């Protein structure tokens with residue numbers, strides 16, 4: 001866009017904005033980043049530190065706690081009522097293999113985001129929670145089979161193979177495939193939009 005001479009890139013972690021001086025920034029904005037950060041309080045404290053008095057914070061985060069655990073009749077949004085017992089075994093396999101660093105994705109909800117912003121010193125804090133439910137879209141079976149919920153998790157096929165015997169796996173996968181290809185089920189989405197402002201007053205902005 002011909003704007004690179006007006007940009008400066010600083011590589012740093014949200015919880016340690018090394019290289020960004022205190023009170024030097026007008027706006028901090030992130031999307032789907034804090035969900036990966038274990039030390040969320042430190043990230044909020046850093047956002048507050050680098051903002052100038054009157055500076056603003058605007059973030060979006062998915063709220064996994066409002067989407068998971070799913071009811072027993074659903075698997076990733078698709079209907080598996082006929083094989084709910086097998087579904088529980090596959091879900092348990094995903095839970096068993098979940099890497100500790102992924103805890104950060106599930107250890108907060110929208111009220112925590114408001115508390116964190118308030119606690120680090122933001123003057124005004126507002127959060128809008130979006131909850132949605134819809135029919136899942138028809139999916140491509142082959143790609144779903146080899147997909148994982150995140151790069152640190154097993155694929156669907158790996159989790160099914162590890163948790164079910166051959167007959168159970170065939171039974172579970174054919175029920176799931178039918179729902180995926182017909183788009184049967186219920187998808188839940190949840191996300192929080194938070195905005196906050198650092199006070200103009202130098203005394204209140206100390207943090």
Ligand SMILES: C[S@@+](CC[C@H](N)C(=O)[O-])C[C@H]1O[C@@H](n2cnc3c(N)ncnc32)[C@H](O)[C@@H]1O
Pocket residue numbers: 012013014015030031032033036037
């Ligand atoms: C799901 S992507 C979101 C990317 C982009 N904001 C968007 O909405 O498309 C998550 C991003 O968080 C970044 N990230 C993960 N841990 C982080 C940390 N501790 N500090 C800063 N960024 C981090 C990753 O590098 C990745 O770019």
